[in-house]
Amino acid sequence: MSQEKPQGCAFLLQQVGSEEIFTPEKFSEDQRMFAETASTFMKKEVYPRVDEIEKGDFDLMVKVLRKSAEVGLTMIDIPEKYGGLGVDKTTSMIVTEYLSHYSGWATTYGAHTGIGTMPLLFFGNQEQKEKWLPKIASTEVIAAYALTEPSSGSDALAAKTRAELSEDGEHYILNGKKMWITNAGFADLFTVFAQVDGDKFTAFLVEGDREGFSTGAEEKKMGLKGSSTRELNLENVKIPKENLLGEIGKGHKIAFNILNIGRFKLGVGTLGGAKRTLMVATNYALEREQFGQPIAEFGAIRSKLAKIATRMYSLESMCYRVAGYMDRSLETLDSQADDYPAQVMEAIEEFAIEDSIMKVFGSETVDFAADEAVQIHGGLGYSAEYEVERIYRDTRINRIFEGTNEINRMLIPGMILKRTMKGQLNLFDQIQKVEMALAEGEKPTPPPQGDDPTLAFEKFVTEQSKKIGIYCANQAIQKHMADLREQQEILIDLADIISQLYVMDSTVSRTLQMIDEQGFEATEPQRAATLLALAEAFRVVENRGKRLLYNLADGDDLNAHLEAFEKLSFYSRIDEISLERTVADAVVARHGYPF
Numbered sequence: 001m002s003q004e005k006p007q008g009c010a011f012l013l014q015q016v017g018s019e020e021i022f023t024p025e026k027f028s029e030d031q032r033m034f035a036e037t038a039s040t041f042m043k044k045e046v047y048p049r050v051d052e053i054e055k056g057d058f059d060l061m062v063k064v065l066r067k068s069a070e071v072g073l074t075m076i077d078i079p080e081k082y083g084g085l086g087v088d089k090t091t092s093m094i095v096t097e098y099l100s101h102y103s104g105w106a107t108t109y110g111a112h113t114g115i116g117t118m119p120l121l122f123f124g125n126q127e128q129k130e131k132w133l134p135k136i137a138s139t140e141v142i143a144a145y146a147l148t149e150p151s152s153g154s155d156a157l158a159a160k161t162r163a164e165l166s167e168d169g170e171h172y173i174l175n176g177k178k179m180w181i182t183n184a185g186f187a188d189l190f191t192v193f194a195q196v197d198g199d200k201f202t203a204f205l206v207e208g209d210r211e212g213f214s215t216g217a218e219e220k221k222m223g224l225k226g227s228s229t230r231e232l233n234l235e236n237v238k239i240p241k242e243n244l245l246g247e248i249g250k251g252h253k254i255a256f257n258i259l260n261i262g263r264f265k266l267g268v269g270t271l272g273g274a275k276r277t278l279m280v281a282t283n284y285a286l287e288r289e290q291f292g293q294p295i296a297e298f299g300a301i302r303s304k305l306a307k308i309a310t311r312m313y314s315l316e317s318m319c320y321r322v323a324g325y326m327d328r329s330l331e332t333l334d335s336q337a338d339d340y341p342a343q344v345m346e347a348i349e350e351f352a353i354e355d356s357i358m359k360v361f362g363s364e365t366v367d368f369a370a371d372e373a374v375q376i377h378g379g380l381g382y383s384a385e386y387e388v389e390r391i392y393r394d395t396r397i398n399r400i401f402e403g404t405n406e407i408n409r410m411l412i413p414g415m416i417l418k419r420t421m422k423g424q425l426n427l428f429d430q431i432q433k434v435e436m437a438l439a440e441g442e443k444p445t446p447p448p449q450g451d452d453p454t455l456a457f458e459k460f461v462t463e464q465s466k467k468i469g470i471y472c473a474n475q476a477i478q479k480h481m482a483d484l485r486e487q488q489e490i491l492i493d494l495a496d497i498i499s500q501l502y503v504m505d506s507t508v509s510r511t512l513q514m515i516d517e518q519g520f521e522a523t524e525p526q527r528a529a530t531l532l533a534l535a536e537a538f539r540v541v542e543n544r545g546k547r548l549l550y551n552l553a554d555g556d557d558l559n560a561h562l563e564a565f566e567k568l569s570f571y572s573r574i575d576e577i578s579l580e581r582t583v584a585d586a587v588v589a590r591h592g593y594p595f
């Protein structure tokens with residue numbers, strides 16, 4: 001692997017397959033061991049208790065969380081000097097994936113080890129870290145994160161909770177209400193955001209046993225019944241000034257950076273959820289007989305299994321690619337430097353665009369999987385007796401928390417534009433290349449599909465799609481300039497195009513590497529999934545691209561744009577039905593995710 005510091009959004013700038021990316025095929029022995037530990041923990045400690053936990057037995061959930069500490073699972077991201085294991089980001093992702101096969105547990109674990117711990121880990125001072133992190137690592141202290149309020153969700157900075165310095169300057173007095181706080185029923189330490197003097201958005205560490213601190217009743221939720229969610233009420237809660245986290249008025253830095261990590265983890269968490277869902281659906285399809293045969297033999301059912309597995313293959317390729325980038329970046333840092341945590345934050349932020357893409361694509365993939373899994377179960381999918389009914393209710397939240405999918409979609413082109421304007425991302429070079437390709441006049445012909453270990457056709461589809469995407473993005477920029485941020489529908493279409501370009505680039509890159517390592521014959525299902533992913537991605541690029549052009553121009557201008565679009569476009573003629581049959585065979589043979 002290259003030793004250069006990787007750059008976010010590289011997939012837009014470089015030719016597909018021009019760099020080696022990290023993939024699950026490259027997991028080390030240690031990483032596989034962590035996967036095994038997490039998987040065994042799920043089988044032995046979590047699954048046997050799901051029914052009780054789902055009934056709201058949170059004492060049992062706390063016991064399970066403490067049990068997970070005994071095998072090191074709550075110590076993953078905490079440095080060794082604070083009682084943790086301080087493993088690399090890829091290992092942390094792997095553990096998150098394997099622990100996400102049951103959402104109630106995954107959310108509890110994630111709130112404690114992720115959003116509950118990360119603010120302290122990255123923004124706490126030495127004393128705060130020494131005081132709390134070892135206890136968090138061992139689960140003596142359980143953590144939670146309190147940002148949302150009844151009147152501020154997506155608009156988190158509009159929080160109304162107030163924090164005033166006491167007259168003697170020794171304490172902060174907090175007043176306000178937080179809503180939807182995961183782990184609130186049993187957490188000991190909360191990262192609470194409040195406005196100092198009414199307008200300086202700031203984070204604080206608040207112990208749950210402080211006078212004036214109370215929680216509401218458990219929320220009656222659609223799903224995630226295994227996860228505690230409550231309101232927090234803060235009435236003159238007095239905390240020592242030492243509990244101020246980071247700087248006064250800089251709470252937004254904490255909130256936004258923690259959201260980036262949350263999205264990255266949620267992306268891989270949805271992959272874990274989708275793996276469980278596909279396994280449950282496939283097993284049911286193999287058992288259930290209608291018209292004298294297992295329903296898994298019907299093309300209608302097999303097509304669903306293939307579609308789910310295909311999206312998962314892309315999601316997996318995207319997630320571990322970013323994990324690999326992050327680890328490469330972190331290797332270039334000096335872990336002894338005073339500003340090491342800030343440098344780590346910066347390295348993670350570099351992939352904020354990919355994080356949002358993974359969050360959106362992952363949450364929609366697992367929802368798609370859950371919806372089709374219910375369908376495969378027929379009437380029984382609607383019965384609370386079956387796991388798939390819970391999965392269906394549980395997965396829906398992923399599109400709402402860690403920034404709704406609308407907010408994340410708008411962030412994707414927004415961040416690209418910002419980086420381009422700051423000169424951090426050379427999109428203008430790409431725009432020029434597209435202009436040159438158009439000026440050359442010839443409409444490119446796709447290379448033949450088939451027995452080609454260099455995947456020339458797949459690379460062609462990816463690169464032409466990038467040109468179409470960049471062409472459309474440029475038209476949107478030209479038309480709206482500074483006002484583009486106000487054009488939400490356009491931003492959302494652009495986000496869908498950009499996300500699918502990342503899908504294509506990551507999926508093709510991974511399969512190319514696999515062909516190199518395992519040979520052409522052995523990779524038939526992966527090649528089929530890759531072509532299927534490309535066909536679906538290209539449909540989105542074409543559809544959103546045209547939607548944009550129809551809005552951005554009319555008359556002769558529109559005709560000129562459509563002509564350019566046609567020049568960049570091509571007839572893909574991918575036989576998706578045959579490819580789906582190949583992928584479905586692999587899913588059925590493996591009783592679940594086959595790659």
Ligand SMILES: Cc1cc2nc3c(=O)[nH]c(=O)nc-3n(C[C@H](O)[C@H](O)[C@H](O)COP(=O)(O)OP(=O)(O)OC[C@H]3O[C@@H](n4cnc5c(N)ncnc54)[C@H](O)[C@@H]3O)c2cc1C
Binds near residue numbers: 152402
């Ligand atoms: C089970 C559960 C657990 C949670 N856990 C936590 C937790 O531990 N800690 C915590 O702090 N929070 C938590 N949350 C809160 C969660 O993060 C918020 O629900 C989420 O951020 C959305 O905020 P909201 O519910 O206020 O929706 P709103 O912000 O009111 O959004 C409503 C709709 O409007 C859209 N919208 C909002 N703003 C815009 C805009 N500018 N442009 C276009 N569309 C817009 C949204 O996309 C959405 O579709 C949890 C929520 C749930 C349900």
